[in-house]
Structure formats: structure tokens, C-alpha cells
Amino acid sequence: MAALENRPFVKMNGLGNEIVVLDLRDAPLMVPPEEARALARDGVLPFDQIMALYPPQSEGTHAFVRIINADGSESGACGNGTRCIALYEAGRTGADHLVFESVAGPLDCTLAPEGITVDMGVPRFGWHDIPLAGPVADTRAIELQAGPAEAPVLRAPAVVNVGNPHAIFWVDDVNAVDLAQFGPELEHHPIFPERANISVVQIVSPEHIILRVWERGVGLTRACGTGACAAAVCAARLGLTGRRVTVTLPGGDLVIDWRESDDHMLMTGPAEIEFDGRLTAAMLGDAEPTAARPGAGAE
Ligand SMILES: N[C@H](CCC[C@H](N)C(=O)O)C(=O)O
Numbered sequence: 574m575a576a577l578e579n580r581p582f583v584k585m586n587g588l589g590n591e592i593v594v595l596d597l598r599d600a601p602l603m604v605p606p607e608e609a610r611a612l613a614r615d616g617v618l619p620f621d622q623i624m625a626l627y628p629p630q631s632e633g634t635h636a637f638v639r640i641i642n643a644d645g646s647e648s649g650a651c652g653n654g655t656r657c658i659a660l661y662e663a664g665r666t667g668a669d670h671l672v673f674e675s676v677a678g679p680l681d682c683t684l685a686p687e688g689i690t691v692d693m694g695v696p697r698f699g700w701h702d703i704p705l706a707g708p709v710a711d712t713r714a715i716e717l718q719a720g721p722a723e724a725p726v727l728r729a730p731a732v733v734n735v736g737n738p739h740a741i742f743w744v745d746d747v748n749a750v751d752l753a754q755f756g757p758e759l760e761h762h763p764i765f766p767e768r769a770n771i772s773v774v775q776i777v778s779p780e781h782i783i784l785r786v787w788e789r790g791v792g793l794t795r796a797c798g799t800g801a802c803a804a805a806v807c808a809a810r811l812g813l814t815g816r817r818v819t820v821t822l823p824g825g826d827l828v829i830d831w832r833e834s835d836d837h838m839l840m841t842g843p844a845e846i847e848f849d850g851r852l853t854a855a856m857l858g859d860a861e862p863t864a865a866r867p868g869a870g871a872e
Pocket residue numbers: 590621622642647648649650651652653654737738770788789790791794796797798799800
């Protein structure tokens with residue numbers, strides 16, 4: 574029997590970033606990667622990320638969250654998914670201020686009429702934080718390119734870790750780049766020992782950028798919250814924008830405020846509940862029985 578069989582789920586989205594919420598706080602178990610892949614692959618419940626909720630590990634938090642990509646890999650952060658679990662938990666508790674925790678640290682969420690604001694923490698720019706495979710003095714522009722060697726289509730990205738690794742390429746027109754062609758090779762480039770999320774960014778003005786993302790472990794998505802944070806702080810760091818920008822993604826807009834006082838990244842945007850249900854063996858691809866490790870999610 575599949576470990577996740579008969580588990581309730583809530584299907585949500587954050588600007589079209591497809592999210593499945595699994596509330597495992599009552600009976601914690603690891604999400605088997607093969608079951609996540611089956612669920613995403615067969616088109617039965619297509620998702621970009623699973624947000625798996627576990628019992629809180631720190632005082633004052635509502636849940637510890639683990640983030641699983643469609644390929645079964647784990648990520649330390651998911652901005653759109655965090656807004657989704659904030660909306661989910663607000664619906665359960667009536668609270669409009671919620672705090673979650675992931676391996677990347679605390680996630681402070683506030684629901685307001687203008688949207689859900691998540692404090693995504695502080696960006697890290699050191700080569701070992703990204704991480705990169707070796708020392709790089711200036712992470713504002715690293716030696717990496719894609720396309721013909723004599724006329725690269727993408728080159729000299731900025732890199733940053735915002736709970737997960739991102740590479741940001743600056744382009745004149747995000748729709749003129751075949752990101753589906755270049756995304757996979759860049760995601761898996763040996764310079765990124767943990768792979769990377771790959772973005773192309775068009776600067777419209779000091780207050781507005783346009784973004785498309787090839788997500789690590791997923792592929793092209795309609796929106797990427799950590800991608801928006803990564804693009805915003807890298808653009809500001811290069812003096813291409815101010816510290817507060819509107820980021821236009823295929824699924825809509827996010828506002829990122831890289832707060833001057835403490836360098837925290839505040840992301841504001843919507844979240845939506847679509848439907849709920851229970852996972853069935855068929856949805857999980859009749860995955861081979863996987864012994865669910867009791868107490869998982871506590872480490
Ligand atoms: N869609 C997510 C990003 C997931 C990142 C994941 N693809 C990884 O880092 O492995 C977001 O809204 O931030």
C-alpha cells in the first residue's frame with residue numbers, strides 16, 4: 574500500500590504555481606519521492622510542489638514544512654507554496670498572522686486585503702551558500718553561459734540562495750529566450766552541486782521587472798516566489814532596480830520589498846484554494862509499498 578494512500582490533500586495555487594498541501598501533523602510520515610513523482614507524472618494531480626506540514630519544531634510556529642518538487646527532490650523554500658499554507662492555516666484557525674518553519678528558517682506570514690506577505694528571510698550571496706562547485710569572487714556575475722560559444726544566448730548570471738539556489742540571467746525580452754531548451758542544461762550544470770532554479774529577467778524600470786523561471790526539479794512554471802525574491806535582490810545588488818519592485822510572472826504579479834533595515838525579503842501576493850480530496854492508490858501510481866518511517870519530519 575502506498576504510504577500516502579487515503580491521505581487528505583488540498584489543491585491550491587500561488588499565481589498559477591501548482592501546489593498540493595498535505596497536512597501530516599496528525600500522523601507524520603516522509604513523502605516517498607516515488608509517490609510524489611507518480612502523483613505529478615500521471616497528470617492525475619499535476620503539481621509543481623507539495624507543501625507537507627509536520628508538527629512544529631519551534632515554539633510559536635504552526636508547523637514545520639517540507640517542500641517536495643514534482644521530481645521528488647526537496648527544496649528549502651517555496652514562496653508561492655508558503656502563501657498557500659498561510660491561507661490554508663488561516664482558514665483552519667481564523668488567524669491572520671502565522672509562522673511556519675522550514676530547513677531554511679522561519680517563515681512569518683501576514684494576511685491582509687492587499688495580499689499575503691511572507692518574510693522570506695535574508696538572501697545569501699557567498700559562493701559556498703549558493704552553493705557553487707568552487708570559489709567565485711563576485712557572485713553578481715559568474716562565468717556561465719548557454720547557447721553558441723561565439724554568441725551565447727544567456728551569459729554572466731547573478732547567483733543567490735534564498736532558501737534555495739537561483740541563477741538570474743538578464744535579457745532584453747524574456748519571451749525571446751527558449752528557456753525550455755536552456756533550462757535543463759543550466760539546472761544540471763556542474764557549477765551547481767545542488768542544481769539550481771534558472772531565471773531570465775527583463776528590467777522594465779527601477780520598480781518593475783519581468784520574470785520567467787525554469788524551476789529545479791519541476792521545469793517551466795507559471796510563477797516562482799523564490800525566483801521573484803532572487804531576481805529582485807540580484808537586480809538591486811547590481812543597481813538595476815530599487816529595493817522594492819513589482820515582479821511580473823506569467824501567472825501574475827508579486828511585490829518584493831528587500832527591506833533596508835535588516836535585509837529581509839518581504840514577498841506579497843495572492844493564494845487560491847481550488848479543491849480538496851483524498852489520495853488514492855491509483856493517484857499514487859500504485860507505488861511499491863514503502864515503509865513509512867514513524868516520526869518522520871521530526872529530524
Ligand atoms: N515554486 C517555488 C520555488 C520552488 C523551488 C524549487 N523548484 C527548488 O528550489 O527546488 C516558489 O514559489 O518559490
